[in-house]
Amino acid sequence: MIPFFAFLFGCIMGSFLNVVILRLHTGRSLNGRSHCMSCGSQLRAIDLVPLFSFLVLRGRCRDCTSRISSRYFIVEVTTGILFALIAAQFFAIPFLWALFSIVVALLVVVFVYDLRHTIIPNEAVLLLTLCAAAFLSYQYVQGAGISLVYNIAAAVLASGIFATLWLVSRGRWIGLGDAKLMLPLGLFLSASGTLSFIVLAFWIGTLYVGVVALTKTIAKRLVHNHFSLPRYTMRSEVPFGPFLIVGFFLVLLAHVDILTLTQSFADATTRLVYLWLLK
Ligand SMILES: [Zn+2]
Numbered sequence: 001m002i003p004f005f006a007f008l009f010g011c012i013m014g015s016f017l018n019v020v021i022l023r024l025h026t027g028r029s030l031n032g033r034s035h036c037m038s039c040g041s042q043l044r045a046i047d048l049v050p051l052f053s054f055l056v057l058r059g060r061c062r063d064c065t066s067r068i069s070s071r072y073f074i075v076e077v078t079t080g081i082l083f084a085l086i087a088a089q090f091f092a093i094p095f096l097w098a099l100f101s102i103v104v105a106l107l108v109v110v111f112v113y114d115l116r117h118t119i120i121p122n123e124a125v126l127l128l129t130l131c132a133a134a135f136l137s138y139q140y141v142q143g144a145g146i147s148l149v150y151n152i153a154a155a156v157l158a159s160g161i162f163a164t165l166w167l168v169s170r171g172r173w174i175g176l177g178d179a180k181l182m183l184p185l186g187l188f189l190s191a192s193g194t195l196s197f198i199v200l201a202f203w204i205g206t207l208y209v210g211v212v213a214l215t216k217t218i219a220k221r222l223v224h225n226h227f228s229l230p231r232y233t234m235r236s237e238v239p240f241g242p243f244l245i246v247g248f249f250l251v252l253l254a255h256v257d258i259l260t261l262t263q264s265f266a267d268a269t270t271r272l273v274y275l276w277l278l279k
Pocket residue numbers: 036037038039040041061062063064065066
């Protein structure tokens with residue numbers, strides 16, 4: 001029951017985050033009713049209900065029937081799901097529950113903002129680092145000893161390596177924002193968790209670029225037309241922040257461990273080769 005209410009609250013939060021993402025760095029305040037992007041007509045109170053309004057209006061403006069980006073809907077649902085997962089994992093410890101709900105909200109903003117502008121907002125990274133500091137203090141009070149030192153060292157090391165890569169490549173391989181984001185994300189995880197989420201981010205990123213390239217090739221072959229799919233190379237054009245964030249949530253919420261994963265993959269391969277040799 002708690003995760004369900006957390007989902008509903010997350011959807012409302014997602015609706016607010018949509019406004020934050022849209023108005024961040026534009027100098028517009030966060031109050032004031034939202035407008036239709038096309039005709040500028042003010043949204044009615046009923047149209048502000050998360051999820052529901054998008055479904056009822058079938059993704060179109062009530063006045064000019066122009067399409068409303070499905071991004072708003074996706075952000076609301078995703079925030080809802082993440083809030084539910086956080087509630088399910090941390091509801092026994094209200095402090096961590098609240099803390100990680102804030103972390104989710106900040107990361108949703110970073111994810112979409114980086115996707116749209118290939119920029120990771122400094123304010124969000126700063127707030128995340130403050131949350132990480134609160135998390136470390138909590139662990140310290142709870143009696144976590146030397147492991148905390150390892151965790152902090154791993155996060156600083158990861159962030160430092162990527163900052164060096166940024167410096168050496170003059171921002172072509174990796175953005176400085178990615179290096180900055182790695183610090184708070186690493187501080188929330190154990191040393192092996194930090195390794196896991198970075199490796200996962202690379203795997204997912206490579207997979208994504210591969211799938212986009214493949215889809216584009218197939219689409220070109222099928223229809224002799226240019227599709228407006230995003231054109232990516234493995235250069236800095238691809239925002240890396242979203243992949244880091246997905247990797248982070250896989251480790252935090254699904255406890256994916258890269259060492260166990262590669263170990264079981266190696267075991268399975270060995271077993272297959274062994275079976276094949278026995279034949
Ligand atoms: Zn309109």
